[in-house]
Amino acid sequence: MSxxxxxxxxxxxxxxxxxxxxxxxxxxxxxxxQQEKFVFAQLERGEDLRLDYDVTILPPKKEFFPTQQDLVRxxxxxxxxxVTPEEKVLFGVHFYDVKALDMTDLLFQERNDDxxxxxxxxxxxxxxxxxxxxxxxxxWSSIGAEIQxxxxxxxxxxxxxxxxxxxxxxxxxxxxxxxxxxxxxxxxIAAARQANDAVAAQCPERLQGTSESNARKVRAAFGQxxxxxxxxxxxxxxxxxxxxxxxxxxFDVQDWWNVDQKSGARTRYWDSxxxxxxxxxxxxxxxxxxxxxxxxxxxxxxxxxxxAYLNEKLGGPACVGCGRCSAACTADxxxxxxVINNIPEA
Amino acid sequence: xxxxxxxxxxxxxxxxxxxxEFTNYGDAAFLELLKHVDVVEFREAMSEKTKDPxxxxxxxxxxxxxxxxxxxxxxxxxxxxxxxxGQCATTGGVNALKNHTKDYKQFVxxxxxxxxxxxxxxxVGVDQAIKVDYYAWGCPVNKYEVLQIVSHLLHGKEPxxxxxxxxxxxxxxxxxxxxxxxxxxxxxxxxxxxxAPCPADGIPCEACRGFVDQPNQDALVKVLSKxxxxxxxxxxxxxxxxxxxxxxxxx
Ligand code: SF4
Ligand code: SF4
Ligand code: SF4
Ligand code: SF4
Ligand code: SF4
Numbered sequence: 153m154s155x156x157x158x159x160x161x162x163x164x165x166x167x168x169x170x171x172x173x174x175x176x177x178x179x180x181x182x183x184x185x186q187q188e189k190f191v192f193a194q195l196e197r198g199e200d201l202r203l204d205y206d207v208t209i210l211p212p213k214k215e216f217f218p219t220q221q222d223l224v225r226x227x228x229x230x231x232x233x234x235v236t237p238e239e240k241v242l243f244g245v246h247f248y249d250v251k252a253l254d255m256t257d258l259l260f261q262e263r264n265d266d267x268x269x270x271x272x273x274x275x276x277x278x279x280x281x282x283x284x285x286x287x288x289x290x291x292w293s294s295i296g297a298e299i300q301x302x303x304x305x306x307x308x309x310x311x312x313x314x315x316x317x318x319x320x321x322x323x324x325x326x327x328x329x330x331x332x333x334x335x336x337x338x339x340x341i342a343a344a345r346q347a348n349d350a351v352a353a354q355c356p357e358r359l360q361g362t363s364e365s366n367a368r369k370v371r372a373a374f375g376q377x378x379x380x381x382x383x384x385x386x387x388x389x390x391x392x393x394x395x396x397x398x399x400x401x402x403f404d405v406q407d408w409w410n411v412d413q414k415s416g417a418r419t420r421y422w423d424s425x426x427x428x429x430x431x432x433x434x435x436x437x438x439x440x441x442x443x444x445x446x447x448x449x450x451x452x453x454x455x456x457x458x459x460a461y462l463n464e465k466l467g468g469p470a471c472v473g474c475g476r477c478s479a480a481c482t483a484d485x486x487x488x489x490x491v492i493n494n495i496p497e498a
Numbered sequence: 499x500x501x502x503x504x505x506x507x508x509x510x511x512x513x514x515x516x517x518x519e520f521t522n523y524g525d526a527a528f529l530e531l532l533k534h535v536d537v538v539e540f541r542e543a544m545s546e547k548t549k550d551p552x553x554x555x556x557x558x559x560x561x562x563x564x565x566x567x568x569x570x571x572x573x574x575x576x577x578x579x580x581x582x583x584g585q586c587a588t589t590g591g592v593n594a595l596k597n598h599t600k601d602y603k604q605f606v607x608x609x610x611x612x613x614x615x616x617x618x619x620x621x622v623g624v625d626q627a628i629k630v631d632y633y634a635w636g637c638p639v640n641k642y643e644v645l646q647i648v649s650h651l652l653h654g655k656e657p658x659x660x661x662x663x664x665x666x667x668x669x670x671x672x673x674x675x676x677x678x679x680x681x682x683x684x685x686x687x688x689x690x691x692x693x694a695p696c697p698a699d700g701i702p703c704e705a706c707r708g709f710v711d712q713p714n715q716d717a718l719v720k721v722l723s724k725x726x727x728x729x730x731x732x733x734x735x736x737x738x739x740x741x742x743x744x745x746x747x748x749x
Contacts, residue, residue, distance in 0.1 A: 182672070184700055185679040191672045209672040219670040386717035388686035389710070390665035406658050409649045411530045413499065422670060427662040428712055447714070480669065482677050482686055482721050 155336035166331025167198030175240040179205040207287035211398030227415040237275040244281040248292040248472040250301035252398030282309040289475030291357035296468040309344035316344035370459040372498035384451035386483040391424025393477035393486040503553030506539035510559030516584030556583040562621040574628040585637035593621035594742035597749035635707035660690040668694035682726035687713035
């Protein structure tokens with residue numbers, strides 16, 4: 153599909169028109185004590201969109217797989233499914249998060265089509281924006297670089313004087329009518345490419361080795377119990393590294409009744425394999441067993457999942473290098489580059 | 499579903515703040531709840547006392563006087579289900595702050611310090627005297643969690659009481675971490691279930707629901723000192739307010 157250019161001065165009107173007609177979700181700022189962080193939220197006004205964000209606290213996955221989502225609502229014997237497709241434009245997603253969406257797209261569809269996820273996903277238009285600012289723990293340029301982002305409808309890049317929009321699907325092309333777009337010149341297209349390429353060199357962290365060599369050595373280290381115990385020494389089992397991860401997809405399901413004790417919902421919640429009770433299972437007759445009882449075992453499991461176990465299915469590691477886990481871990485032990493780089497070659 | 503169970507509240511050493519929480523649902527919800535449970539004893543809102551069997555006993559307050567043991571044992575005998583209600587009852591709560599001191603009586607009661615009715619022992623959770631079936635954590639309890647515990651018991655479902663840290667709920671709501679703004683927080687070791695309101699309001703979690711089952715206390719001291727810049731001695735004692743009996747150095 154051809155590329156289009158919109159002038160900086162026309163961009164606000166484009167956004168305003170889009171917001172007027174559609175639900176638009178994009179990165180907005182959140183502050184505490186003058187510290188600015190970013191979250192994906194519905195845009196009320198175009199001015200709130202912050203395409204200069206570095207990374208969001210939670211990944212855009214939450215738009216399709218909310219942190220808390222009703223699966224079934226009931227009222228006495230009446231039951232009602234809660235598949236709620238909602239048309240929306242997810243605007244300004246970084247490419248690494250789209251790579252992660254490609255993974256959750258696959259994982260929520262294999263074997264059983266999870267309509268609570270896929271219906272929302274299909275109803276969305278996803279627009280990538282080039283990374284204008286790199287987050288302090290990012291390493292997306294050195295992990296799974298062989299894998300390109302798939303699940304997006306358009307790619308927006310900021311260049312001098314405006315933006316280049318490259319639609320990838322008819323849904324993406326349908327956005328053009330909201331703004332004063334002109335066909336992009338070869339120079340503008342080259343500038344857009346350059347804007348995306350140049351930023352890769354700014355990733356502050358680096359994962360060494362290849363996807364294959366890392367998968368091999370992480371797997372080979374499985375039996376080194378002291379290594380994992382040592383790595384997890386300061387682990388709180390707080391699950392923050394899972395909760396912020398764009399490729400984590402575990403959930404727990406619980407039933408709740410309203411105060412009338414008749415109506416209620418079956419709800420799913422994001423779960424975390426680092427937390428103590430994640431692997432606690434019933435053995436029947438009131439007995440339980442935890443098959444990953446120690447911190448070291450749980451910590452190891454996350455690295456196996458991110459660097460090795462899912463690689464065949466996904467075509468590469470289940471980590472896109474967003475650096476969210478590294479930043480979220482208050483003990484600062486969750487950083488995949490620090491952990492994987494220090495595991496010796498098998 | 500369980501037929502309208504008989505519910506009773508009992509208080510021991512506490513401020514009764516948790517019982518007050520039970521009356522804070524707002525009229526509509528409270529009256530709706532009363533359609534499903536039969537409150538037979540509740541000092542904050544009614545006066546009658548019974549000796550009959552009870553289905554669910556909520557015990558508030560810590561066990562801090564040997565003289566209270568027979569009363570606790572009597573409640574246990576009468577009740578099918580015993581719920582330790584609030585942080586005082588689950589762990590001793592703030593009352594347990596006295597456990598590692600010797601001179602608290604002089605400070606608190608001054609000239610009356612020697613009066614016999616003010617005598618007490620170590621403040622501990624009521625499970626140190628009797629068997630407890632479920633724990634409603636928090637100072638005060640989270641009234642919505644209590645409602646769900648009751649609801650799950652009515653439906654014969656095991657109540658959902660988290661054993662993961664507050665960070666889980668804090669991250670789910672995308673709160674900016676206190677450590678990212680140069681503050682401290684105890685949320686990594688505190689038991690969730692409250693929905694992490696404190697960091698969301700811009701203040702640290704003080705672990706008012708106590709610790710998770712296996713808190714990493716050494717790592718907490720390290721992080722409080724390294725990342726929040728707390729002097730080591732202060733970092734070591736920081737979590738004591740609501741966890742005195744759960745800490746490694748419990749008296
Ligand atoms: S590695 Fe860090 S973020 Fe993950 S559970 Fe452990 S302490 Fe929490
Ligand atoms: S493991 Fe960490 S760096 Fe990798 S995708 Fe998950 S949060 Fe991002
Ligand atoms: S737990 Fe806190 S609010 Fe509840 S009775 Fe004890 S001191 Fe009062
Ligand atoms: S603010 Fe506290 S509870 Fe929230 S993530 Fe940070 S340490 Fe955890
Ligand atoms: S965030 Fe911490 S201090 Fe606040 S209510 Fe929850 S457990 Fe208590």
